[in-house]
Amino acid sequence: MTLPARLTGVIPPVCTPLNPRGEVDTASLTRLVDQLVGAGVNGLFLLGSSSEAAFLTDRQRVTVVETVAAHVGGGVPVLAGAIDMTTPRVVEHARAALAAGADAIVATAPFYTRVQPQEIERHFRELAHRIQAPVLAYDLPVAVHSKLGADLVLTLAADGVLAGLKDSSPDLGAFREVLRELRDGAAGEGFAVLTGSELIVDAALLLGADGVVPGLGNVDPHGYVRLVAHCERGEWKEAGAEQDRLGRLFALVDEGSPGRMGRGSSAIGGFKTALHLRGWIDHPTTAEPQIPLDERETERVAHHLAVAGLL
Amino acid sequence: MTLPARLTGVIPPVCTPLNPRGEVDTASLTRLVDQLVGAGVNGLFLLGSSSEAAFLTDRQRVTVVETVAAHVGGGVPVLAGAIDMTTPRVVEHARAALAAGADAIVATAPFYTRVQPQEIERHFRELAHRIQAPVLAYDLPVAVHSKLGADLVLTLAADGVLAGLKDSSPDLGAFREVLRELRDGAAGEGFAVLTGSELIVDAALLLGADGVVPGLGNVDPHGYVRLVAHCERGEWKEAGAEQDRLGRLFALVDEGSPGRMGRGSSAIGGFKTALHLRGWIDHPTTAEPQIPLDERETERVAHHLAVAGLL
Amino acid sequence: MTLPARLTGVIPPVCTPLNPRGEVDTASLTRLVDQLVGAGVNGLFLLGSSSEAAFLTDRQRVTVVETVAAHVGGGVPVLAGAIDMTTPRVVEHARAALAAGADAIVATAPFYTRVQPQEIERHFRELAHRIQAPVLAYDLPVAVHSKLGADLVLTLAADGVLAGLKDSSPDLGAFREVLRELRDGAAGEGFAVLTGSELIVDAALLLGADGVVPGLGNVDPHGYVRLVAHCERGEWKEAGAEQDRLGRLFALVDEGSPGRMGRGSSAIGGFKTALHLRGWIDHPTTAEPQIPLDERETERVAHHLAVAGLL
């Protein structure tokens, strides 16, 4: 599909089901997508952090986009991450994703290499120029180790370089500054501001965000669709209750034992284990070198699902 | 060539000359390699940070390794970086580099994703197992945002997973711990410990390091060859004088104006500008989104070369 | 006064006026306090970061608390920061502040020294035990370089060690977790949750925060009192508009030129310059080694005040 006038609502970062050999399990992927679309999400974000984009080979990345784009057939907008270190490499990923059917590209600032705002600006300008497709900036300091400044985002929005922002930084104050300046006229109508802060969606939407990209939305898409609907109707009390319920469910990302694995293994493992327990994907397999949840940890994830009424 | 019993001496991280369109300038690359080999370096490290590996596309990376491996024809060992975020992606780069003629692979811990020592250990084990070729661990906290612990390196050395360490962390205390424990018998004879700390080579070799991987060695390979020779003969005073001269020359990496560019642009720009001024490569072009040095900054680089007697 | 059942509303971190010799200007201090109390604030937080507590000598700290406590005479609760590196030093500051008339103590985790959650927990337990007065934990990662975990805060709340939390971390997700668990019964009724995030007060109060500690509340206390009143009445649209107005005014903290000074000098300088321009304090003097705003920067602060209708 072509993108809507502005991206809004719930756009989950779709997990990438893998089979035990580490290859993309396309049957599980389309099944998961059907669950998400059936729950009423407003778009799909492929190849983001929760999709394990950082772990997928180039070939696997293309498989994911081709599979989903062909499956949804324009029913909802399909965004694809082009996660790599620098402009030339990001351009290649972006072109491959567009060729495979993506409607828009999501890209971070350069990482691994040491850059300043000057190089970051140049990166997004060059990327947008070379791919001639909508680009959303992905602000993810925990992975990229730099923060996109409000000034930089607003300049690139005003110049038409960026079509939107996916903000996964913890700093809601800077996020609000972007929203306020956009409302004050700093960019066109179509610029989409999406939050990745899945635990404070009500707060982000109160401030004016257009939508949310919740990793937990893979596991409970209905909950996030209800939450956003409450926010849109100004039902803040009901929104808060739904968000609190999702917040408790989110504890499933911390069940991987700290002594045995890092937080990344635990979070992705928690999501995939929950999807497997719900019967939406065939294997809870995560990509190397992540450490899989063991039986006891899996039971604790199951407990969270049961408490949330999802099992 | 097959690797020597142990890598030693000067192994510069070879800059990757680009033409103004951003493509690999293979003629300049072989010319640069001839200069380095002619100066007496003991090996070549392709696709490292100073090689702009983070900026090169997969195709360009293969071109670099193929060009150099074919050109040197086994005359010196050729190491190749396999710089990417996670195990599956690093394995693909490593296989491509080995197929193109590399003798050994240099790889960092995972980055972008959040990992702990457990996942880092799993990463190196899986990598070595899957490529069946010598792997050197590359410790570069400024880019990778984690530090390889001495314990982890020593365990992987003792188990034969790693063939060496390229240490570009600033922490010489931890570096010495690795060297001391290796001497005390923690691993086999062949394990190579290389330092990337190009400003304190004498100190690193005093502690027992086997060799150095100096970015500035592109610009002044003769200097580093002399420096290492002094160290090997225990001529610490002469070594110190040579290292001090190289330390002054190193100021050329800081000539990119802070207001205009970041430190990465300035450093790589400084190296390539110096190589261009020396006539060793045809263009000072750096990869996107790095910002090139301007005329005034180029003159300051030229001044440093003149003072060092290289122009 | 004794503390109210629970601290709520607007509790500004009171700036500490200094005369040109760097001594506390008590006349300006009481004048500023009169303005704040007259605007309807619900409490005063002395010796916080905006009060330049880090710069005041022990004697000056006592002068500030004595002056204000005597002046307000129990009219509003008076909180005092006990900002120092470790338990024994914090205990001394806390005792001095209580003796000078403070109603409660605000303290951070240890800093300068390297601590883990175990030592942080011990710090707060020992502090509360030794001073036998209400202690609020001050979470300020930008200064303290560690983050108070939600688990730790909840444990100390449940055990009656802490009387409240002043959260100046950017992570609203963790903040919400504390609020949710408190509502779910993790601690008694009296535990106060205050946010230092002065740019997203509406969002924080939507999530259930009890009050706000806004540095900008020195300059525009009426604005923050209106903002909180809107939030309490569920007038989120009006609250958003007021918060946006205050957000624009907040730009006055960035008028100190980056080339000339750091962000701390610029922010404290901006507040004090604004207070001086409003006629509420006699000198814009900031403590050493902060760099004062110059004439041009002062004019820009005046411009922000004029736009906000405060001059």
Added chain:
Amino acid sequence: MTLPARLTGVIPPVCTPLNPRGEVDTASLTRLVDQLVGAGVNGLFLLGSSSEAAFLTDRQRVTVVETVAAHVGGGVPVLAGAIDMTTPRVVEHARAALAAGADAIVATAPFYTRVQPQEIERHFRELAHRIQAPVLAYDLPVAVHSKLGADLVLTLAADGVLAGLKDSSPDLGAFREVLRELRDGAAGEGFAVLTGSELIVDAALLLGADGVVPGLGNVDPHGYVRLVAHCERGEWKEAGAEQDRLGRLFALVDEGSPGRMGRGSSAIGGFKTALHLRGWIDHPTTAEPQIPLDERETERVAHHLAVAGLL
């Protein structure tokens, strides 16, 4: 005593013995000082990080300086740390230490507050101007969270503001730059460059450092005196062997169990436990909120001492 023309050799940061009530144990302190002086150290550094300066009250800090200065009676130079957040507070500590008998003051850049090089320069200039006594800059990024730039140190050295540098940063490259520029004439003869890197003293002295401030020097002062003597005679092989022995002994700082305490508790606890086991101090007590070593951890420290021939 007045300071020597230049500080050189071994200057241990003297541990502060405490009794079980947390008060300074002056009898143990003088006994420890006697051991250090008897071993041939060249000076004493009181109130540094290994002295738990961050934990001592103002009164306790004065007690330490008075006790030691009176006890050594000018026999060796006595340096005192003035560890606090900002200029006015550091000035007060410095004056108190000088009045108590210190010969020179050691001070860090401001911390807790956010400063840039401009404020750091102003801090040292104001401090030196106000106390009119020798000031050594203390570069300790792990605690202060900023790094003193070589340029800044050299400027302050050339202007006579600083009498020396105590470098406890891991970056030996920057350290060498300071040493090289000083040799090239950037400052007067008397400027002392001391390293806090107790694990690479031979490397630091090879580069030209004047002396070392080793925390482990409390436990094995004879070892450090021998090590420096070897370096001064150019006996690098013997120096390396001695340093390796001390490096193995240094493992005693890691015996506090990670699950039970942070690295600070473990390191200071390790030093004091070792001093207690050697019979040099009466109690291994550390200051609050540090967690003491337990019996099993103490046994492991004893084992390290036994292996080193110190028990």
